[in-house]
Amino acid sequence: MFKRLNRYLIFLLFTFLLLGTQTGVWAVLLADLVAAIQISESQIGIGLMIHSLIGLLSAYIGGKIADKVSRKVVLLFAFFGAAVFYIALTFIDSFYLLLLIFAVGGIFVSFYDLIANTLGGDYESDHNQPILTPLHACFSVGAAIGSFSTGILISSGVDYTNIYMIVALLLFLMGIAAIFVKKERKTPDEIVEEQVKINKKFFISLSILIPSLLIWFTFFIENALEGFLSLYLREALDFSSVMGGTAIGVFHVASLVGLLVSALVIMKWKQNKVLLCCGIIVLIGLLALIVLPTPLLTTVGLFLIGFALAPITPIAFSIASKISNQRRSEAVSIVTIFGYLAFLLAPLTIGILGDTLSLRVAFTLLIGCAMFIILLSLFVYKRKELRVG
Incomplete structure (x- = not known):
């Protein structure tokens, strides 16, 4: 599946694994969040719509920042911002606070999705190795782990806010790892660029x-x-x-x-x-x-x-x-x-x-x-x- 593993590729694998894990946790715990603050289905629907719309708008901005400034800037915003978002979820006690936190969280979740696929694409281009499919498989494995483990923890009596805090901790640790990880690139002599004569x-x-x-x-x-x-x-x-x-x-x-x-x-x-x-x-x-x-x-x-x-x-x-x-x-x-x-x-x-x-x-x-x-x-x-x- 991989020609060879290196530290940066292992980092990418864990990036997609955690992206899937937090997605699985998010999907399962929405019902607990709704029950805790006693809001209607239509209200949580509005919150999710705002979350998605903000994510849609911030995806393009994140892409510009990654191209013009740095991939690592967006990556750090994604990890640390998403960590803060999951911590903030534990403090939601009203519909209007939910709207605010969901809106801000949409920015960082969108950044995470964007930068994960961008870095995977960078690796493919640098190493001429199709890794996005196995990376997305890691995402699916993470989603299964997140959803199943969350269900088990909830049924065991663990409060949903504690699970949010666990996800926040994992995101924070990945953010620290992102500070020190170095992207492995081939030297210009090793990169073979196919010249295509098109506009x-x-x-x-x-x-x-x-x-x-x-x-x-x-x-x-x-x-x-x-x-x-x-x-x-x-x-x-x-x-x-x-x-x-x-x-x-x-x-x-x-x-x-x-x-x-x-x-x-x-x-x-x-x-x-x-x-x-x-x-x-x-x-x-x-x-x-x-x-x-x-x-x-x-x-x-x-x-x-x-x-x-x-x-x-x-x-x-x-x-x-x-x-x-x-x-x-x-x-x-x-x-x-x-x-x-x-x-x-x-x-x-x-x-x-x-x-x-x-x-x-x-x-x-x-x-x-x-x-x-x-x-x-x-x-x-x-x-x-x-x-x-």
């Missing part, structure tokens, strides 16, 4: 547009399924709670399996081939889920979707990272913004179509997204300057 502006535009659209369609499918899959299985398809829970569990397990398998396959295949195969498999899975909704085919379809959808995100960031070092963070930030937009719009779009028509009809929109992923994958496959890996 520079055209290349930069494609290198941002293609991965941005890939992320848009991928996140749209993911967030539509995360928001409405349970309703679709149990109400639209009349699945039992056991069958519905099993199918959803299969989807999440398949995502981790897909990242791990693709990380190994990429060593033999180029990433553009993996990307095209992923798009085709996602389409097959969605057809099984929507067109042929039997319990067995639905479960198989969800496995195929989760398995093939997960690797698309790191490959898209790899494409964006082909931009020169001076523009890489900006490119990654734009791709990240497209992800945030899909995250915000997917539930709204599917919800409106589901109310107006039906969830099954609304989910056919996801088939269209998969078709666009395949078209974009074919474009990447045929254009030499956009190939990765």
